[in-house]
Amino acid sequence: MPIPTSKSELVKVFTELGASSPELWANSQIEEGIPQLLRFLFLKSAWHYVVAEGDSSWIDEEIELGRSRPQAPYAGLSQTLEKLRNQGVADEDLTTIARCLQAQMIFSLGYLLDAGPSEQIEEIEDVTWGLFQVDDNGNPFGPAISGLHESVLELDPTGREMRPIGSP
Secondary structure (H helix, E strand, O other), X not given: OOOOOOHHHHHHHHHHOOOOOHXXXXXXXXXXXXXXXXXXXXXXXXXXXXXXXXXXXXHHHHHHHHHHOOOOOOHXXXXXXXXXXXXXXXXXXXXXXXXXXXXXXXXXXXXXXXXXXXOOEOOEOOOOXXXXXXXXXXXXXXXXXXXXXXXXXXXXXXXXXXXXOOOO
């Protein structure tokens, strides 16, 4: 399905995708020309990789993976998780740490796409990059999908924008 071009169609798609303010997303795309549907889809997909609140099964999986491959990349996570558990740190707290760090990484990557490299090399000037929609041949088209960092918290599946449970 091609990207809808009418406000009513966009509102419907945003609603079906679970956007908290489908009219605002659609208005911005229609009136400001910002590719909001693409921004929303990218961020929603990125959130898919964040540990779900209340899901601590990842901890056992990481510990077992580290035990079976103690020299593998990221095995330090396994060892650290096991130490923290042995010290009485609750799985809920470990999951909160993981979720916060993962959400911060989405924010940082979104910001990096807009800001460019944090270090410039004199021999290489004007380095920039961006996220774009591509055609069937992989060629970018349309406006850059930017400002991702601005909407990271809005797409937190809990609806709390990464605030602790019970926060006002």
